Amino acid sequence: MPSEEVVSQRLINLERHLEQENPVLLSAVQSFRELDKVAHAMGLSPVGESYATQIPWWPLISVLGTFSSGKSTFINHYLGQKVQRTGNQAVDDRFTVICYSRAATTQALPGVALDADPRFPLYRISTSINQVASGEGARIDAYLQLKACPSEVLRGKILIDSPGFDADKQRTATLRIVDHIIDLSDLVLVFFDARHPEPGAMRDTLHHLVGKTIHRADPGKFMFILNQIDMTAREDNPEDVVAAWQRALGEEGLTAGRFYTIYCPEAASPIEDPALRRRYENKRDADLAEIHGRMHSVEVERAYRIVGALDKTANDIGEGAAPILTQALSRWRRRVLTADAILLAIVGVMFLFWSIGAGHWQGLTYDPPWYTVLEQVSWGPKALFGILAGLALAAHFGIRRLATKGLVDWVRLRAAASNVEGNLAAAFAYNTTPWRTVLVATPAGWGPEARRRVEQVLQNCDAYVQTLNDRFTNPSGSESPFGPQG
Secondary structure, eight states, X not given: OOOHHHHHHHXXXXXXXXXXXXXXXHHHHHHHHHHHHHHHHHTSSOTTOOGGGGSOOSOEEEEEEBTXXXXXXXXXXXXXXXXXXOOSSOOOOSEEEEEEOSSSSOEEEETHHHHTOTTSTTTTHHHHHHHHSTTGGGGGGGTEEEEEEOOGGGTTOEEEEOOOBOTTTOOHHHHHHHHHHHHHOSEEEEEEEXXXXXXXXXXXXXXXXXXXXXXXXXXXXXXXXXXXXXGGGGSSOHHHHHXXXXXXXXXXXXXXXXXEEOOOGGGOOOOOOHHHHHHHHHHHHHHHHHHHHHHHTHHHHHHHHHHHHHHHHHHIIIIIIHHHHHHHHHHHHHHHHHHHHHHHHHHHHHHHHHHHXXXXXXXXXXXXXXXXXXXXXXOOHHHHHHHHHHHHHHHXXXXXXXXXXXXXXXXXXXXXXXXXXXXXXXXXHHHTSTTSOTTOOSOTTOSHHHHHHHHHHHHHHHHHHHHHHHHHOOTTOSOOTTOOXX
């Protein structure tokens, strides 16, 4: 885990970048700092971590698709230079992250450059890989590579080219990276190959790329593209190819949204019929213009997505973590106090019997079997009481530990059911440490000041959205007080 000084410097560097690129997001970093203070005090995250470093601040476009579906050719066309190798067979089995560089030529860097740099979307992905394939995280270079490219269209954004996708044969670690990339992306281009008009043969692949995405909270970021459509011009009924793919996607639940048909002009097959060629070119140009338009405006979507992540984090703390921890502590207190009451009752009865047997109660005599042993060692009332109290205290802390262990799984299940981010199990354990009194029902770090911080961040989120709206929209048509929009 990085030190607090390292994280602080990362946030300072991020703020310097955003100060020039997007002042609204600069304020968002400061709001993340406020939530960090609350999370650290509650034990939800270690002091050496920040919510701001757990999300990508650069807009992210991922390109997924089946083998030989023309992903790399499309990327080269978009970048205006040959960055990715192309071919009819699989030419690369690694994920390639492509970012802007001022250098004159494209430079390839190993996967560790991504795994160890928090500015990129695959930071610490080796840990996730190890979770599904033990030991594979050490082979990060076999899964990832970074390419720095001097293409102007890449300024301010990151592009990810994935290896050819086949859910039947894909390694579990690769599928984990695919899902991770989809979660982080602002725009996901899913490519299919029009030269293979039998989508039914790749049912599992369609299910993973389509069926698992349509139920997400952000389905609008997916664009499904039937590439190399020029190859169907030789068919008697090229419309049947498109219809077959539309039916296949519809069977996976994709009943709404656009289905784009394109081909790369530089790699197109000749279409002899002039009228048919114009029809194909017009459709291609219209769809490419819309796809490129979405790619160009991804910076706007990322700004809103970051504000949304900030809002979710604040709600996770105030509406999710705090209530769950409060309920867990209430259960924990009941269990500990009930066990303590039983334990104290037993100690009290034992001391009472001893006191009666020692003649402290006039007119009462009682000689329990264990009293003769105590009588032989000549313990006085204070000594015996101290010994019993010490044993009771040790038993009390043992009870606390058992009660904590018994509720950790309950906390995890509640957090998962509520989709609350943050290590609630660690926070609960922090709240039940020996120096925390069992009499306090409020989670550590959660009080009026913490509530005020979280509520202020939520109010700030609304203000950030309004500021973004003022930059990019003008419903009234009047002159904006914020200056030119665009």
